[in-house]
Amino acid sequence: MTLAGATSLDRLPPLREVIARYGLAARKSLGQNFLLDLNLTRRIARAAGPLPGHVIIEVGPGPGGLTRALLLEGADEVIAIERDERCLPALEEIASAAGGRLVIVHGDALAVDLTAYLAGRPAKIVANLPYNVATPLLVGWLQADPWPPWYSSMTLMFQREVAERIVARPATKAYGRLAVLAQWRTEPRILFDISPRAFTPPPKVTSSVVQFTPRARPDPCDVHLLEQVVAAAFGQRRKMLRSSLQALSLDPLPLLAAVGIEPTRRAEQLSVAQFCALARTLTDDRA
Known part of the structure; x- marks a missing residue:
């Protein structure tokens, strides 16, 4: 795919080199596991559907593997919310190569008003969510008011166990609060799994990419x-x-x-x- 700024993005150094240069050891306390394989990150970006014409909200970009993929796949703009200040220089490198299409927000996604950065523009959420805040972030987005929400879709990575709880059907062990909330307002589906070996450091569990399509008219209730x-x-x-x-x-x-x-x-x-x-x-x- 040929895009403005793609050539500059392709010239960026490999992520492993960036991680080594800035000493970006993933921190368990921040739920970090970095996904470095550009083939996988571009697969996630493509799974999010057509990106041109949308602002993409990314939470927890880390050194920017998925960020690069989103820009290469044609996102009009990526707004990356990163809590870990160690990752900011690596993201700034991407911003310099992206021709103004990357906005970096240093802050906690649980406290940031994401809609303030959109100015009414169409948006999608695409993220390899930090494990320790994945569920509260999802619940917050599912509670958006008014509905339909400010995003047209969410394509998010979770631990496989969480993903199974999201799509679980009644009369199964995994069915619970998360399934009811997610399926009430969206149509969630697991797209594909990602092996622990794809991450640095490798987590102990398999991850899954889940896509949420908002329902235009969910069953009415408060x-x-x-x-x-x-x-x-x-x-x-x-x-x-x-x-x-x-x-x-x-x-x-x-x-x-x-x-x-x-x-x-x-x-x-x-x-x-x-x-x-x-x-x-x-x-x-x-x-």
């Missing part, structure tokens, strides 16, 4: 009430709903009867639609 119902139900997932939903500080039997759910059922047996129906029955003062 996100915070849904969170309360799901947290109560799965907080004691081995118990029947007539017991676990007592955590809502109300008598669960009328609530369950109102939506036609047997009180002897357990949380993992309910569909996403049934959880939404339960959330809709809660009064406004429960929000």
